[in-house]
Amino acid sequence: MTARGRRRPGALDSDAVGVPGPQRTCVGCRVKASQATLLRVVAVDSLLVADPRRRLPGRGASVHPDPTCVDLADQRRAFPRALRLTGPLDATPVRQHLAQPPARAHPSDESRSTAP
Template identity: 60%
Template sequence: MSGRTPARACPERTCVGCRERAAKDDLLRIVAVEGECVPDHRGTLPGRGAYVHPALVCLDLAVRRRAFPRALRAQGPLDTEALRQAVEKTVAEKATP
């Protein structure tokens, strides 16, 4: 036997809001496009990405800490309004059974 386990390791990322590690599938990838933070649901947009829990608490912490410009290595502030709307939509979809 080679000592390998049959299960594959799940990639982990750190939320830029709460700074907790979580499975990559549980987090929302964010990419900077033309000075705006855009959610990347499929994970295929080009460029550097940052990860955040799809919760308003983590989003607010990340905005307050100015984590997005730092994590995405962007110059100046980034607009997060479209990102906030996407997270609110995700929260609303999870709340309705």
């Protein structure tokens, strides 16, 4: 806004339609994507732990929820770099998390899907 309260031409609204949410880069494939589509992982001791709710404390790294991206990041040693740690990190817990079937959003979802 200018001093007179009018907007400058081309000024962006924070609630403008079409403005994407936060963007992150996958540490595996290095492709930028919406934060909502990436899985946050954090280091707990020397293990990488999946943080799907984004609530665990500490520095996190983002990776596509795809075993290929986890493997690429592991091969490139990208997890320790992104998390600013030294030494290897075990990505087995993240791989196990990705191997699990996705959780249902709500217990009543099953009853809705089986209704005639």
